Amino acid sequence: MLPDTILYLNHVGYIGGAEVALLDLLRHLDRERYAPVVLSPAGALSDAVRESDAEWVRIPLLPGLNRYTLPCFLVRFLQLVGPIRRLRPALLHANTNFTSLYAGLIARSLGIPSIGHIHDIEPLGRMGRRLVRQNDVLIAISDAVQAYLVAEQVPADRIVRIHNGVDLQKYRPRSVRSDSGHEGADLSVIVGIVGQIGRRKGHLYLLEAVRSLLPRYPQLRVWIVGQEPRQSIEGCTEQLQRFV
Structure with missing residues (x-):
């Protein structure tokens, strides 16, 4: 058949x-x-x-x-x-x-x-x-x-x-501290956002929120993992770099 x-x-x-x-x-x-x-x-x-x-x-x-x-x-x-x-x-x-x-x-x-x-x-x-x-x-x-x-x-x-699945054989957890170069680091709090970079994904909202929290929580760190599609004309990557 x-x-x-x-x-x-x-x-x-x-x-x-x-x-x-x-x-x-x-x-x-x-x-x-x-x-x-x-x-x-x-x-x-x-x-x-x-x-x-x-x-x-x-x-x-x-x-x-x-x-x-x-x-x-x-x-x-x-x-x-x-x-x-x-x-x-x-x-x-x-x-x-x-x-x-x-x-x-x-x-x-x-x-x-x-x-x-x-x-x-x-x-x-x-x-x-x-x-x-x-x-x-x-x-x-x-x-x-x-x-x-x-x-x-x-x-x-x-x-x-139906939630998107994650292939655990392909994406295996690793030590965040060792990969970041922060071995033995202090009490940094890392907030991560993983995915395609684009206006509708909300990266700017996250960074604005973190910026408002930094005076009270200076240990906050943000990791952005992803890239903007080549065809994109939004220029979100350049906007995000203003916060670096």
Whole structure:
């Protein structure tokens, strides 16, 4: 019996948190039961997908959704339907908020189920709410994301909360003190934030809060681990460096 084809739709080619979760999923997927195919723009993600022995199909950049971009959105929708139909998937899995707007509509037009994997809390707008509800199931990665979806009028019985997993064989704890060069250090309190650097991630809020606390708690230290996507135009890294 041939394995069922599952399509994973991702709107960017770089690797951020959602893409790390997708790659972990690909590595642990039962290949005797499922044949994964990832659709995304070219980039670091496509290289990593091929290294995981999964199939990759290139797609163009997808426009966002508002009243000005609606014509472009519909053109991309029609451009995706044909290739996806030819792959004959058993399931369409949108790996981001963004692609969840496309997946439900595409899947319904092809008569297949779809899942929207919601990682972020971002306003959907009227059209976005209608489109995201076209998915059969929405995965929320946290209680906060689940509450956000309910507030966006998604039926609660169609939301499943699944936290992102961590591969403990890959990420093994090490001594913070020895790695930091603070061996035998005093009573420093280290606050860490790990992940993609971007305005919506809240790094600036953290640093503003720490700056206000330093007069009372001079032992506070902040570690920021991550990088800003090359395609980003926000310049968050430069803004964070003002606090160094």
